[in-house]
Amino acid sequence: MRILVVEDDRDVAGFVLKGLREAGHVVEHAGNGRDGLFMAASEGFDAIILDRMLPGGIDGLRLLETLRSQNNNTPVLFLSAMAQVDDRVRGLKAGGDDYLTKPFAFAELLARVEALTRRGKSEGPATRLCVGDLEMDLLSRTVKRGGAKIDLQPREFRLLEYLMRHAGQVVTRTMLLEGVWDYHFDPQTNVIDVHVSRLRQKVDKPFPSPLIHTVRNAGYMLRHDG
Amino acid sequence: MDQATPPATLGTAAPPVARHRQSGFIRSAGLRFAILYAFLFGASALALALFLWWATAGLLDRQTDAAIRADAQGLAERWEEGGITALIATIQERLAENVDDDAIYLLVDRDLNRIAGNLNRWPNGVTMDREWFELPIERPGLRSLARIQRFDLHGGFHLLVGRDVQVRAQMRRLLTDALLWGVVMVLVLGTAGALVVRGVFRRALATISATAAAISAGDLSRRVPLSGRSDEFDRLAETINEMLDRIGRLMDGVRQVSNAIAHDLRTPITRARARLEDATRNAQSAADLHAAIERAQADLDGIVAVFHALLRIAEIEAGTRRSAFADLDLAPLLADLAELYGAVAEERGLRLELDWPEALPVLGDRELIQQAVANLLDNAIKFSPPGGIVRLSATGGMPVRIVVADQGPGIAAADRERATERFFRAEAARHTPGSGLGLALVQAVAQLHGGTLLLADNGPGLSAELELA
Amino acid sequence: MPQSVHMRLSPAVGAMLAGLALMGQAPAALVTTDTPDYCVQLRTLVGQEVHAAPVTPPPEVQLLSDEGQHMCDQGKVRGGIARLRRALVLMHQMQAK
Numbered sequence: 001m002r003i004l005v006v007e008d009d010r011d012v013a014g015f016v017l018k019g020l021r022e023a024g025h026v027v028e029h030a031g032n033g034r035d036g037l038f039m040a041a042s043e044g045f046d047a048i049i050l051d052r053m054l055p056g057g058i059d060g061l062r063l064l065e066t067l068r069s070q071n072n073n074t075p076v077l078f079l080s081a082m083a084q085v086d087d088r089v090r091g092l093k094a095g096g097d098d099y100l101t102k103p104f105a106f107a108e109l110l111a112r113v114e115a116l117t118r119r120g121k122s123e124g125p126a127t128r129l130c131v132g133d134l135e136m137d138l139l140s141r142t143v144k145r146g147g148a149k150i151d152l153q154p155r156e157f158r159l160l161e162y163l164m165r166h167a168g169q170v171v172t173r174t175m176l177l178e179g180v181w182d183y184h185f186d187p188q189t190n191v192i193d194v195h196v197s198r199l200r201q202k203v204d205k206p207f208p209s210p211l212i213h214t215v216r217n218a219g220y221m222l223r224h225d226g
Numbered sequence: 227m228d229q230a231t232p233p234a235t236l237g238t239a240a241p242p243v244a245r246h247r248q249s250g251f252i253r254s255a256g257l258r259f260a261i262l263y264a265f266l267f268g269a270s271a272l273a274l275a276l277f278l279w280w281a282t283a284g285l286l287d288r289q290t291d292a293a294i295r296a297d298a299q300g301l302a303e304r305w306e307e308g309g310i311t312a313l314i315a316t317i318q319e320r321l322a323e324n325v326d327d328d329a330i331y332l333l334v335d336r337d338l339n340r341i342a343g344n345l346n347r348w349p350n351g352v353t354m355d356r357e358w359f360e361l362p363i364e365r366p367g368l369r370s371l372a373r374i375q376r377f378d379l380h381g382g383f384h385l386l387v388g389r390d391v392q393v394r395a396q397m398r399r400l401l402t403d404a405l406l407w408g409v410v411m412v413l414v415l416g417t418a419g420a421l422v423v424r425g426v427f428r429r430a431l432a433t434i435s436a437t438a439a440a441i442s443a444g445d446l447s448r449r450v451p452l453s454g455r456s457d458e459f460d461r462l463a464e465t466i467n468e469m470l471d472r473i474g475r476l477m478d479g480v481r482q483v484s485n486a487i488a489h490d491l492r493t494p495i496t497r498a499r500a501r502l503e504d505a506t507r508n509a510q511s512a513a514d515l516h517a518a519i520e521r522a523q524a525d526l527d528g529i530v531a532v533f534h535a536l537l538r539i540a541e542i543e544a545g546t547r548r549s550a551f552a553d554l555d556l557a558p559l560l561a562d563l564a565e566l567y568g569a570v571a572e573e574r575g576l577r578l579e580l581d582w583p584e585a586l587p588v589l590g591d592r593e594l595i596q597q598a599v600a601n602l603l604d605n606a607i608k609f610s611p612p613g614g615i616v617r618l619s620a621t622g623g624m625p626v627r628i629v630v631a632d633q634g635p636g637i638a639a640a641d642r643e644r645a646t647e648r649f650f651r652a653e654a655a656r657h658t659p660g661s662g663l664g665l666a667l668v669q670a671v672a673q674l675h676g677g678t679l680l681l682a683d684n685g686p687g688l689s690a691e692l693e694l695a
Numbered sequence: 696m697p698q699s700v701h702m703r704l705s706p707a708v709g710a711m712l713a714g715l716a717l718m719g720q721a722p723a724a725l726v727t728t729d730t731p732d733y734c735v736q737l738r739t740l741v742g743q744e745v746h747a748a749p750v751t752p753p754p755e756v757q758l759l760s761d762e763g764q765h766m767c768d769q770g771k772v773r774g775g776i777a778r779l780r781r782a783l784v785l786m787h788q789m790q791a792k
Contacts (some may be wrong), residue, residue, distance in 0.1 A: 086550070103530055155565050181566055185538075185597055186531055194569040217520075321728055322740060323787065325780045327773060330726070344728035362723045366730065366772065369723075390726075 006036030033058030052080035068095035107218035111170035132224030172219035260420035271412035336382030498525035556586035582620035602630035609634035734767035
């Protein structure tokens, strides 16, 4: 993927750029708002990582608003040291697609950026999701694996649906909390793990090969090891 | 008030007396009010005086002029009718009948020779036709004043018609003098009244400014006393007292945080540092270092989480989120949370009991309520022994109550007061994971919604009741 | 007439200035109906009217007339003239009826 990182802090930028490149992406960097806007508008990127606070007169919000007003719909992930909910809401209203507060774990950033691009591509309404021999019918709300029906509770269904829509990508616990339960903060206990483990009982255990994998220090991934 | 604006930070111990002297006399609001009063009083009195003058001396003048005009009009008619002869006869007749002895007439020919009237010669300075003049005249042994109007007639005759206004002039002078002295009196009274008003004003504000001064000097426990009259000053005092209560709470919060940060955050920071130092010294392999770094990362994440929670609490307590309140139904919100934590409860062998009405409308902040209830559930599950029951229930109305009850060790009655302080961990809970901010956050959320957090004994266990107004 | 014991203000000042100014010029006009001559004139007039009257005038007329003349003779000219004028007014009122 081609990713643009607009971040003025040299250390953070270096850290992010290095990590993204190691993950196999092509990355460009801008150190201030004006350069960032110029690059974002003139070149095509699959995703933009944008810091809220930027020097040079154009801050992250203004940059995004300008881009969107030019009908540029590149997915944007905001990075911000500001943790207040209002800031997140404002960032999303300005046209942002995701919001991450500093300090963040790189795994989280990577997972979310990759999820952004996936979100962009498969916007068309799907009625079925398939990963390996796992089939999910969205209309009838039923799940089958290897032909056998799996009985899931509504929330388990939505959890599995989220994992399937992000198949092959890392999904962090925070992403699951936000995506499935609409929960925007960090619970103390590992509630997500418990739910995933229950899901695994139903989806993986009775079958030969596991689909739900744990990614160390990051989260989970639904993947067919074919 | 006579004080300079109070300093931006409380606790500066500038003595109020010194500030009193420093502030300018002109800046006194009491003086401004007093000046305003004096001005209004003076203006009203002046207006009254002018009106009186107009109604008396002015009236006299108007009457005189009216009489002169009427007189002239009559003479004009006679002149029209009978020419110069009639005019002369009329003038003589009128003079003969002038009991008040105030009429002045003079009829002269083109060479200013006297034809009729009671002036001996044409006076100086009477220059223009139809013009009014006031001039001194002489009576035998007496100086007097005449108000006359000049008329030029066909045939080169000039006529003066007027009245002796000496008496009236003197009366006018009398009245003017009296009214002017009256104005001086008004000024004196107005100033005195102004000082009285200023005194009243200052006395009314004295209690407030004395209290404020004491508070600025550091005594935050002071409150403005109420006079009991429920007037505007009392309402102001009440508002100020409420504000002071809030400042007190905020300052307590700040103090708590400062103390807590000093104590409770240093521990994990020290631990992380120690681990890293230990790793640099004693690590045998890259794997060891790796592990040490990962543990340090986890420690730092924990510290960041604490900071986030602290900021969150501060944000909630600042009250600004109240403007984002919306109407929401708590029933699905509680159902979601129950479902989320249900799995964890099951895993620990706890039973989760649920009880709330079909619909639970409330005005509030969805995320904050979510987080508050989640904190309570989290605590309940964390502290419950296996096989126990955790009950999540709610009732509607005013206020809405959400209760999370567990059968764990509970909180001792003595500790319940302090349980909502930041970083407070009861002795029994000292070693369980958690930062001790959970209940502080719940309390802040409750207060933002105009309610409170009530902790009670669940016999055994803890019952945490979140009240939302 | 109250004299200038209290403050005199601009009308008085104006009059005095005018007076001062006029002192440098010709004297002020003199009222001619304040003289003993006028007294006699009025007295004569009253007498003429009484004589010409068709009806006997009320006694006040004669009284006032005599009083007026008497006062004029004594030097109280203004008072005398006032009385004589009142007598005339009474005469005219009677004639008007």
